[in-house]
């Protein structure tokens with residue numbers, strides 16, 4: 676994946692009857708974001724490891740798996756074992772987030788911690804060296820097509836400052852309501868990795884949508 680702003684379309688907004696075509700047509704993206712929901716941690720249900728394995732088999736770009744599930748300690752290592760690029764679990768879903776991150780890294784995937792809008796960032800700042808990425812949710816997890824929550828930006832700033840303090844290359848990912856009019860706000864606050872569902876798969880030209888998002892994020896970084 677590139678070191679500039681990274682764009683990861685979310686297949687939650689894709690046509691699931693044609694999933695191979697849907698991952699192949701976003702070849703200009705840096706990765707594909709795969710939302711796993713269990714109708715327990717969030718009030719929606721998507722799919723599990725079998726489907727992720729199938730997507731992994733046909734995808735020309737790396738898989739960024741976002742687990743919106745309870746009991747991540749039990750399930751997350753199995754997703755890492757599929758050979759995906761990155762596994763994200765929510766802070767509340769693990770009894771020991773640092774230990775789970777070490778297991779995920781030990782298997783060979785990047786370890787990523789997700790923070791819901793109501794989850795404070797402060798308790799996790801000292802754990803950051805255990806992680807490769809933090810996902811700051813800019814909507815309540817569970818559904819695509821919601822409005823971007825600009826009031827999450829202080830979390831990104833706190834994470835960016837803490838990563839610099841630790842001297843680590845921590846990717847800061849945002850997810851929810853990312854579109855041409857919001858991506859710059861998140862980039863200015865320190866995000867470098869952007870999940871976009873409806874603004875990519877809902878576009879008439881997905882390549883142009885991905886390029887536009889990348890350009891808008893780069894322009895904001897330059898300020």
Ligand SMILES: O=C(CO)[C@@H](O)[C@H](O)COP(=O)(O)O
Nearest residue numbers: 687816817819820852872873
């Ligand atoms: O994790 C989620 C929703 O819980 C996201 O990945 C959504 O799929 C983003 O969709 P848009 O807000 O970009 O439409």
